[in-house]
Amino acid sequence: MLKLSPKESTMTKTQLQFRFSIIDLFLVVIAAIALVFLQEANGLVKPFDTYPKLVCASLFGLAFACLVQRRLKPTSSQARESKTKSQIRTWTMIAGIGLYIICISNIGYFVSSFFYLVAMLQIGRYGIDEEFLETKTLLSDSLIAAGVTTAIAIVFKVSLNLVFPGAWLF
């Protein structure tokens, strides 16, 4: 029976291990989207289908090549730290921006921006060690938010006469 040295044994085990990280998922999604687009491009009139087919096929090939490249690279023994806390912060931030845009189209830009800025100023300071930020209160954050919103209104609405997304409030 073939006996492997501890080093070889670890390497083989690591290489055979089925690794599937977020980037692999991203590449698979990109390849799938490229295939969907390629399928749609098949229904286009000639010669206008040439370029879309070229782009879709190339993208599929590139996504596949990136996946293969990742498989061929030796695995580094990166420690997988718990990133749950950071991920919650990220998802809250993305959801917050989405909610902000929904509020803009339903309430109006200026009111939504004021509340969004107050909320973000309150949430944003957690985890940042800065004495300056610790002295700030809800009132001071509200004043800053009102200042930023007013500045945007003066520069863009009054001076440049830009149209803002409006709804039942302003």
Next chain:
Amino acid sequence: MQQLLSGFSDILNFQTILVMCLAITGGIVVGTLPGLSSVMAISLMLPIAYGFGPVIGLSMLGAIYTAALYGGANSAILLNTPGTPSSLPTAFDGFPLTKKGKADRALYAALFASVIGGLFGTFILIAAFEPLANLSLKFGPPEFFGLACLGLCAVAAISEGQVLRGLLSAFIGLLLSLVGQDPVSGDVRFTFGIYPLISGIEIIPALLGLFSLSQAMNILELKSSHIAHYRAEPGVLALIARRIGVAWFTLLRSSIIGSIVGILPGAGGAIASIISYNEARRSSKDPSQFGHGAIEGVLASEAANNAQVSSSLVPMMGLGIPGNVNAAVIMGALMSFGIQPGMGLLTNSSDIAYAFMASLIVANILLLGIGIYMVKLTARVLLIPNTYLGPSVIALCIVGAYAASYDIYGVWVMFGMGVLGFAMLKLKIPIGPMALGLVLGPIAEKGLGQSLQMAESETSLIHFAMSRPISLGLFALCVFTLFGAIYVERKTRHAKAFAKGIDND
């Protein structure tokens, strides 16, 4: 020469200079703010320009155009959010310099390069106005396709150490640019039944999302209180002046590239700056510095960017064909003054044409003076804590995205692209190539679509290709760029391995 001097005498008066100074200040501010473009600034100032009359009005519009394109570099350097597509490569080295606490160097380098490039482009406009206008006519669809391919090859070349990921990113951009109407046939495709997608993915909201929103998200995620430490560097002006003396050839080459690409209708400054950036990197003694804070990278990108300002006006003034949207708006201003752009411009309205050209020279000189003072102000953005800066940038992004289309759809496009850009940043996939793919996609598609239609009437595709020497030359350059990229990558890898070997010994 006599006519040019007469043009100078028309504009060198207190009222015109004052109007131009205000226009330059406003142009820098608009260019710096993410989402607000030079087109928007010029369009907003059209009624005011009309009130001033042709000489002052056109001088004002030219000054805004020059300053707004320079202003795009400020946000690219300080926040990694290019204000204009043409300042995309400026962020590649400008932002790393900011992170190293050398924002002043990058800002001054961008200013000097913009002024030098702008002056060079204007001299080219004056000296070779008619032959250049005729040259632009020689560029047909195959040549534009070749040019777009060259831009994409440059993308691969600048993705140091991750060519495959750079290409993947560029092709994601190209795929997204397919959504909406076909630029040649007008057929609607890839909308999957979603009505607003018929108009396609608009460039400004998409770029805002990719760079500004993703960067704002990144800022909010940072544990540190500021993007970077900032302290005004003493003697930085003299330092940059010396660097410019050393890198004079980079500036000259980039200005020439910017002037040539700028003449071509529809090519845009993004191609000019990316090709110049790639050329600077390729010919550098130490290409590994590029992408990590090389001053030459900022110089190359900005010189090309502003050199194309004046040359982009050549087809509009010489042929009556606006090469880009800015030129179209200025052409509208010319026509509203009763001046017909085209070959007859220099004979029928030579006084106004030369006054306008002279004003572009004066605008660049004024930009240098005003810019030096504004650099000190704009760099202070770095003193704002991230907790304030992140949400404020997001609120500004929404203004910019909405202003691009006056539709909430633009804001959602920005949001989607922002999340995609943020995810790509986290996965260490470069987002710059994707933005370039989005910009170059329609040019490439239109070029190929029209070329294929033209080739149908020829005996064979090869015969058609052989009859287009400029196009063949561009494709030869594509091959040269790709091989150059592989050569540079190998050279860098060997240098790193050698350095590692010395360290181990």
